[in-house]
């Protein structure tokens with residue numbers, strides 16, 4: 001199970017985190033997941049209980065990846081707003097979440113919009129914990145479908161074709177938040193091609209991808225060696241990324257056209273931990289087949 005997805009749960013439960021308060025599904029799900037994710041989750045929950053242990057944990061993050069918790073909140077705020085706008089104003093009827101982790105967005109949106117079919121995909125062990133937690137919280141809506149699969153070795157086209165809840169004919173938005181950096185470039189290309197083939201209606205993409213630094217390494221601008229070690233130990237090293245100015249071409253090579261890239265440095269909306277690009281794109285029209 002991904003240590004990063006547990007860290008994202010911690011960010012949802014952090015006292016004073018924006019979001020929707022202690023009773024929110026975000027926070028309830030995060031707490032449930034931490035409680036049922038073995039010793040790592042229970043240790044993180046215990047750490048959250050006391051001021052001194054939170055201070056210690058903050059210091060540790062400050063030495064390894066400063067601003068990362070606020071960055072998760074920053075990216076989730078943007079993603080929520082985009083998806084809400086797409087569903088309410090652009091006629092999106094299906095949301096496919098790749099590498100959904102323990103995020104509550106799929107459960108929240110499926111409860112709020114009954115006409116929206118949500119399909120979440122993540123590794124089977126992550127999905128098992130999440131499904132049980134959502135069940136305990138009575139938060140499994142009929143229009144929420146959760147599938148366990150390893151995207152590095154399975155075909156998303158076959159997976160979706162085998163999913164009764166999925167329809168190729170619904171205007172669809174694919175969300176890939178905090179996941180593409182764990183998938184190699186050729187595998188991302190295959191994934192995107194298969195997504196395009198699987199949907200015959202309009203297809204949008206909201207995603208994040210690491211920026212490549214000057215040495216060509218995918219990483220956060222303020223990433224320190226402690227974070228490198230933590231990612232290596234938990235087998236979550238970033239394996240792909242893109243140079244900011246090349247993003248339109250990178251996406252075009254994957255069959256998408258960039259619509260919006262969130263600027264990292266706006267004073268009123270600065271990314272607290274720059275280095276992960278957050279963007280919105282539309283699928284390019286399919287090329288006509290040669291005779």
Ligand SMILES: C[S@@+](CC[C@H](N)C(=O)[O-])C[C@H]1O[C@@H](n2cnc3c(N)ncnc32)[C@H](O)[C@@H]1O
Pocket residue numbers: 002004005008098099100101102103121122123126149150151152153176177178179182183
């Ligand atoms: C950093 S977490 C992000 C979770 C969630 N999208 C969020 O932002 O809160 C990355 C997620 O991608 C999933 N993931 C990574 N590689 C995957 C693969 N090959 N197949 C399926 N899921 C994968 C992990 O299991 C993990 O839940």
